Amino acid sequence: MPKNSAEVIVIGGGVMGTSTAYHLAKLGCRDVILLEKDQLASGSTGLSVGGIRQQFSSKANIRICQESVKVFERFEEEFETEIDFRQHGYLFLSTEPQDWADFQDDVALQKSLGVPVQLLSPEEIAEIAPYLYLEDVIGGTFGPADGYADPHSVDMGFAKMARRLGVEIYEGTEVTGIQVEGGRVRGVTITQDQVSAPVVVNTAGPWAAQVGRMAGVELPVQPYRRQVLVTEPFEPIPDPVPLVLDFAPSFYFRREGAGILMGMTDKDEPPSFNTNVDWDFLDQIVDKAVYRAPVLERAGLMRSWGGLYSITPDDNPVIGGHIGGVEGFYCAVGFSGHGFQQSPAVGRILAELITSGQTSFDIRPFRLERFEEGEVVGEKRVV
Numbered sequence: 521m522p523k524n525s526a527e528v529i530v531i532g533g534g535v536m537g538t539s540t541a542y543h544l545a546k547l548g549c550r551d552v553i554l555l556e557k558d559q560l561a562s563g564s565t566g567l568s569v570g571g572i573r574q575q576f577s578s579k580a581n582i583r584i585c586q587e588s589v590k591v592f593e594r595f596e597e598e599f600e601t602e603i604d605f606r607q608h609g610y611l612f613l614s615t616e617p618q619d620w621a622d623f624q625d626d627v628a629l630q631k632s633l634g635v636p637v638q639l640l641s642p643e644e645i646a647e648i649a650p651y652l653y654l655e656d657v658i659g660g661t662f663g664p665a666d667g668y669a670d671p672h673s674v675d676m677g678f679a680k681m682a683r684r685l686g687v688e689i690y691e692g693t694e695v696t697g698i699q700v701e702g703g704r705v706r707g708v709t710i711t712q713d714q715v716s717a718p719v720v721v722n723t724a725g726p727w728a729a730q731v732g733r734m735a736g737v738e739l740p741v742q743p744y745r746r747q748v749l750v751t752e753p754f755e756p757i758p759d760p761v762p763l764v765l766d767f768a769p770s771f772y773f774r775r776e777g778a779g780i781l782m783g784m785t786d787k788d789e790p791p792s793f794n795t796n797v798d799w800d801f802l803d804q805i806v807d808k809a810v811y812r813a814p815v816l817e818r819a820g821l822m823r824s825w826g827g828l829y830s831i832t833p834d835d836n837p838v839i840g841g842h843i844g845g846v847e848g849f850y851c852a853v854g855f856s857g858h859g860f861q862q863s864p865a866v867g868r869i870l871a872e873l874i875t876s877g878q879t880s881f882d883i884r885p886f887r888l889e890r891f892e893e894g895e896v897v898g899e900k901r902v903v
C-alpha cells in the first residue's frame with residue numbers, strides 16, 4: 521500500500537509517467553509516488569511500434585524530438601537498460617501534390633533547426649529502397665538519424681532509475697478520484713484509501729480524459745485503435761530497412777527482428793477502447809503493403825495486435841500545469857501517436873514545471889486553452 525501522503529502523485533506507468541517520475545527525482549523532488557492501475561507499460565506504451573523521428577511540421581515537436589533523440593542515444597548507459605535503438609532512418613513517401621508542397625516546407629524548417637534530412641526524387645528513393653513501387657510517388661524525405669527503439673524497455677529503464685532515486689511505484693493500484701478543494705488539488709483516492717499531495721500529474725494515456733474528469737477538467741483526448749502486424753522471417757528485403765511511410769494512406773513498415781512489421785491508420789474508425797484485431801482491416805494493410813513493396817506478397821503473417829492512440833483535435837498534446845484552472849494539476853496527455861518518442865523530453869519539461877514553475881522549452885502550442893482561443897496550429901506529420 522502507498523503511504524498516505526507525498527509531494528507528487530503521478531497517475532499512469534507508461535513512458536510519460538515513468539519519465540516524469542524519474543526527472544522529478546533527478547531534479548531533487550524525491551517524495552514521488554507513481555500509481556499504475558495495471559502493470560508498467562500495459563497501456564499504449566507496450567503496444568507501440570517505437571518509432572523515433574525528427575521529421576515533424578511544427579517547431580515545438582521538432583525541438584522536443586531533437587532533445588529526446590539525444591537521450592535515446594545515451595539511454596543504455598544512463599539508464600543501464602538495453603533498448604535496441606536503431607537509427608536506420610525514416611523514409612516518407614508523397615503521392616499527393618499538397619503533401620509534397622508541405623514536405624518541402626517541413627524540410628526547410630527541419631533543416632533550419634539542424635535536423636539531418638533531405639528531399640529525394642523517386643530515382644533517389646529507388647537507390648535507398650529498390651524494393652518499392654514508385655510509379656505514383658512524387659518524392660520523399662529521408663531522415664537518416666530517425667529510427668526506433670523498444671518502448672517496453674524504455675519504460676522499464678525510466679522506472680528502474682526512478683526507483684533508484686527514491687520514487688515509489690505501485691502497480692495494480694487504480695486512482696478512482698482526485699480531491700480538489702478551493703481550486704487546489706489535495707490528493708487522490710485509491711479504492712478505500714486516500715493519498716494526499718499538493719501536486720497530481722495526469723499521464724494516463726488513452727484514459728486521460730477520465731482522469732481529467734476526476735479533477736473536474738474536460739480534456740479533448742479520445743482513444744483510437746491502431747493495428748499492427750508482423751510477418752514471419754522475411755529476407756527478400758535486405759537490411760538495413762528504413763521505416764518506410766506512405767504518407768497519404770498512413771501505411772508504414774520496418775524490420776522487426778527477422779520479419780517485417782507494418783501498420784496503417786483506419787481513417788473511418790470512430791473513437792473507442794476496442795483493441796481487438798479486425799481481420800478485414802488487416803487484409804487492407806496487406807493489400808497496401810503488396811502495392812507499395814510487391815515482394816511482400818511472399819511474406820507470411822506471424823502475429824498482430826491492436827493498441828490505442830490518444831488523439832486531440834489538432835494532433836498535438838496537452839502539456840502543462842494548473843490545467844483547467846486547478847492549482848497543482850499537471851498533464852502530459854494526447855500525444856496522438858508520437859508520445860513514445862517524446863517521453864524523454866516531456867518528462868523533463870513536466871518535472872521542470874513542477875519543481876521551478878518554468879521550462880526552457882516553448883510549450884505554448886501545447887496549452888489546453890488553445891482550443892478555446894482558436895489558436896490551433898496543429899501537427900501535419902501524423903501517422
Ligand SMILES: Cc1cc2nc3c(=O)[nH]c(=O)nc-3n(C[C@H](O)[C@H](O)[C@H](O)COP(=O)(O)OP(=O)(O)OC[C@H]3O[C@@H](n4cnc5c(N)ncnc54)[C@H](O)[C@@H]3O)c2cc1C
Binds near residue numbers: 726
Ligand atoms: C500501435 C501503436 C503504434 C504506435 N507507434 C508509435 C511510434 O512509432 N512512435 C511514438 O512515439 N509513439 C507511438 N505510439 C504512441 C505511443 O505508444 C504513446 O503516445 C505513448 O506510449 C503514450 O505513453 P503514455 O505514458 O502517455 O500512455 P500509456 O502507455 O497508455 O500509459 C498510461 C498508463 O496509465 C494507466 N492508467 C490509466 N488510468 C489510470 C488510473 N485511473 N489509475 C492508475 N493508472 C491509470 C494505464 O494503465 C496505462 O498504463 C503508438 C501507439 C500504438 C497503439
